[in-house]
Amino acid sequence: MKKKLLSTLLCGVLAASMLTGCGEVETSDDTGSEAVEESADDTAEEAEETESADATEESSEVEPDAVTTEGDPNGTHMEMWSFVEAHNTFYAKMLEKWNEENPDRTIEITFTTYPYGDMHQKLLMSLQTGEGAPDICDVEMGQVPNVYEGLDTWLYPLDEAMSPYADDMLASRLAAYQGSDGQQYGAPFHVGATVMYYNMARLEEAGITQEDVDAVVTWDDYTALGEKYLEAIGNEEGKYFTSVDTGGTDWLWIAMAEYGDDWTGGFDGEANVQLDSVKNMLTMQQEWLNSGFAEVSPDGHIDLEAGFQNILDGNIVSFPKAMWYMSRFINYMPEEEGNWYITKCPVFEEGQNCSVGIGGTGTVVTQQSVDTALAADFLCYAKMSPEGETMIWNDLGFDVCNTSLWSDDSFAHDESNQYNTFFRNYPYDVLNDISDQIGTIMTVKISPTINEYVCNTTLNEVLEEGMDVDEALQELQDAVDLEQ
Amino acid sequence: MKTKNFLYSQKTAPYIFALPFILSFLIFWVYPLVSAFIMSFQDIGAITVDWVGFKNYGKLLKDKVFHTAMINSFEYMVFTCALLIPFPMLYAVLMDGNLVKAKGVWKALLYLPALTSVVISGTLFRLMFSEYKTGQMNVLLTMLGLPAIKWLKTKWTSEIALLMLCCWRWTGVNTLYFMSGLKSIDKSLYESADIDGATGWQKFKYITIPLIKPTTIYVLTISIYAGLAMFLESFMLWAGNDSPKNIGLTIVGYLYKRGIQKDDMGYACTVGVVLLLIALVINFIQLWLNGSFKKEER
Incomplete structure (x- = not known):
């Protein structure tokens, strides 16, 4: 009888040790959960608008914050x-x-x-x-x-x-x-409507007024304004008018919305990335990089620590970004209060839509x-x-x-709201102005594939290595076709 | 009475004692393997599961990103094997001989990195190899009068970063394996070699290397597997699974990307099955070349 008890006990111990063994497997996976904590900081900082492209911080262990x-x-x-x-x-x-x-x-x-x-x-x-x-x-x-x-x-x-x-x-x-x-x-x-942010304080030092900025309608006007600015500051090294992204698709989305294109093709269509809108934008950006008008955003896009620092240092004085980027000013660049002016994005041809909802x-x-x-x-x-x-x-x-x-005065012009007072103008005035010009790029099954390939490969090829735009887009199309 | 017979039977006892292992082997190894194999022939959607035959495998052949990942993993595997076998062996021999003083300190120093988490060391290496002028590596380059490099944006410089991380972390562990291998060599062999007038190099070549072969084969086998299955190092170095032009993407990284990030389990399983096949084939070839399948010579 004693032996039976002993053997039962032994079996119990064995089973228990096996189970704790399993438990240990999970905890030894801790490296994973540290990754989470590490990335959690990032994502919390990035708040909610992490686009699919940069929303890559993933891990296996689940630990609620x-x-x-x-x-x-x-x-x-x-x-x-x-x-x-x-x-x-x-x-x-x-x-x-x-x-x-x-x-x-x-x-x-x-x-x-x-x-x-x-x-x-x-x-x-x-x-x-x-x-x-x-x-x-x-x-x-x-x-x-x-x-x-x-x-x-x-x-x-x-x-x-x-x-x-x-x-x-x-x-x-x-x-x-x-x-x-x-x-x-x-x-x-x-x-998440895209608008143009201008550092008016610095532009004014270079002799550019708010009227000059308001007069910008097309990207050509924008380029001309930027050249005027760069000339005024004596083409100082390390100073640019804007920065272009290798790690985000915002610029391309804006271009598509302006032409009324959508590379995903919607729910039923086939994805086609070889669009004139995309080509025009990439070609223009390549020219900008070659002429020293723009730089590639440090770390790939502007919604990161390095991007905030770049703005604070005055290395760039304008950029297009969604309205929610306002909160980055409040949270990371409070010293910029009163310097920035928000207005609509330039377009390729007059009469085009000028905005797109992002994130x-x-x-x-x-x-x-x-x-x-x-x-x-x-x-x-x-x-x-x-x-x-x-x-x-x-x-x-x-x-x-x-x-x-949007047009409710007590809401859009409420002086107790910090966003209303931080910028030179009321954000909702801009929004009202463009309310019928905000396009949509669909997010469908193929979207993550396109975004990922564009951010990992295409933009790096075109903007960092100066590859031919048509060639890069053909390569992208091939990668996308594999998935549809 | 029957249970008593069962429990005390000489025949069943071994099975009962082996049961925990057998169970965990079946549940956590055989079942996932079989199920992954089946899933690799399926298209697993949100609600539907379709049998698609070899479509996933066909796609894999055309998938350039997968090819990039495979080349990356393969290169990494080759380089790590080339670095993580000769050097640890050398260190082990040095520490086994009389040339080195304060052996305990060296052993501890070499082994210490293995105790750190890959997550932390990966993050540190990311900062060290940052593209800014303030990154440690770029500070070093500037001191030497060289221009700063965007380390993690081009293929070969990022390869250096990855290999440095890997060597820093694993040299100590492999040295330990070789040291334990050296301990099993009969010292009298060296003594008789001394009497015959053999040089240090001859002793190393004709005694140490042949007798340490089982350890070498073991280290090589695990290094091949570890090289092919590398994921976390690159995941931490690029702070995620995305790197410029996929220079840091590995096979396991691609599997994770497909299965978890893109929720395409069927295709991810195909990637996994192919990885398993590659690892098996390489290791079989390697073991066969080393003669591990020959009958033990007695």
């Missing part, structure tokens, strides 16, 4: 994930308002913030297996094609819940978060939610109602999609 539970403990309990803590803070504030206004439909939400890569990976896994997904989840633009691929099997369409606000929302922005079946799956934070977060409600309709109602209230939009503008500094607010 922050978990909080807010709302009415007696209400319906839900789970919500995001990759930016500021988003969750915003939702928590909106949750309080929702519970006040809807005492019969109160909610309690546990908010979890994960690093960028982990969150999307975990979400995809849980959607695929049909288990463990949160009720509501943020999905970054670059990951939209992966997550929205499951259509209404995975996600709950928001069309009904957003109907009270839909008319005021910018249609082109909503379209960016629709599935291939035409249903609305994501709620947007912002337009974004399409928050979704999953079919696994305990109460899909309630979750959708809350989400649309938080992200689309005037109350929600006001908070988005004040707290997060995004150019909101609810167009009815």
Whole structure:
């Protein structure tokens, strides 16, 4: 009997040691989770608008950065994930308002913030297996094609819940978060409209006035203005008018939107990257680099530490970027207050559209939610109602999609909002000016492939090595064709 | 009564004791392997799973990015083997002899990098090889009067960075393997060689190298595998899986990119299966050339 006990015990120990062995395998994978923490900092800094191209920080271990539970403990309990803590803070504030206004439909939400890569990976896994997904989840633009691929099997369409606000929302922005079946799956934070940022303080030192800047309509005008500036500062070494990106596709998106092109071809079309718009932009940038008009952005694009430093050093005095870049000024370049002027982007030919929506977060409600309709109602209230939009503008500094607010004086000219006072003009005045000129480039299944190849290879070939534009685009097209 | 018989049976006991290993082997090794093999013939979408036959393999043949990744991994493997076998062997011999003082210190110094995490060392190397004038390597170049280099943007300079990281980290470990190999060589062989008037080089060539061969084969085998399976070093050096013109992309990096970043598990499994085949073939050739499959000479 004793022996039997002993052998059972031994077996137990063996089994336990085996299991701890497994556990150790996981923890020895720690290198992974350190990668997460490392990259978490990056992604948190990059806030939400990491384009798919630079949103590469991924890892295998999942360790939430922050978990909080807010709302009415007696209400319906839900789970919500995001990759930016500021988003969750915003939702928590909106949750309080929702519970006040809807005492019969109160909610309690546990908010979890994960690093960028982990969150999307975990979400995809849980959607695929049909288990463990949160009720509501943020999905970054670059990951939209992966997550929205499951259509209404995975996600709950928001069309009904957003109907009270839909008319005021910018249609082109909503379209960016629709599935291939035409249903609305994501709620947007912002337009992400591209505009031109000018360092007016430095331009004025070179004798260029705001009127001169306003007079710029085409890229030719822009080039002429820049040459005037560079001449005025005596073609100083290390100083340029702008910087072009090898690690981001913003410039190319602007070019496509101006010509009304879209290299993805939409949901049904074939992707075609050999577009005149893209060629014109790349050829122009090559000329700029050759003539010393522009430099290649340090580290590849301007939304990084090196880019901020480059701006602070006055190495470049203008660049096109989405409206959400305003928050980078507030957070990383506060000493630039009062120096910068925002206006619309130049175009290739007069009369073209001058802007395109870039980046974004399409928050979704999953079919696994305990109460899909309630979750959708809350989400649309938080992200689309005037109350929600006001908070988005004040707290997060995004150019909101609810167009009815754009011309609302108490909103767009509110002097207590730091974004309204930081720049030489009111950001929403610019937005109002271009409201009917904001194009959309679709984000579909092929998009990550195009973005990745462009940022890793094509732009490096064209801008760093001076390769022929047609040749580089042919190579890109071949790579894209392999996937479709 | 029956359970008692079962538990005390001489026949079953070995299996029971081996059970933990067998189970973990089946669950964590055989099952994923078989399933990856099956998945490599499928197109795995969000909701649908389609059987596509050899389509993924056909695509792999045309996929230039995969070819780049394969060349990168292969080059890395060759260079690491060329650097991480002769030098550690030399260090081990030096430390086994009487030429070196304070052996413990050297051993510790050589081994120390292996204890650091690749994540941290990769990040440090990234900073050291940064393209700015303030990066350590560029400071060194400037001191020598040379122009600063964009280290991680061109192929051969980034290769140097990767190999330096690898050698810095693994030389100590391989030295340790060789030292343990040297310990098993019978000292009387060297003594009799001395009596016969052999030089140091002759002793090394005719005694050390042949007798240390099992260790060399072992180190070579794991180095080949480690070289082909390298991922984290390049992932950390470029702060992600994207490098200019894919100069830092490895086969495993590509597998990760396809499977996890692009959610295309079918194609990623194809990449994995091909990696397994390549590693198997290379190692079989290597073991065969070394005569490991011949019957032990007694």
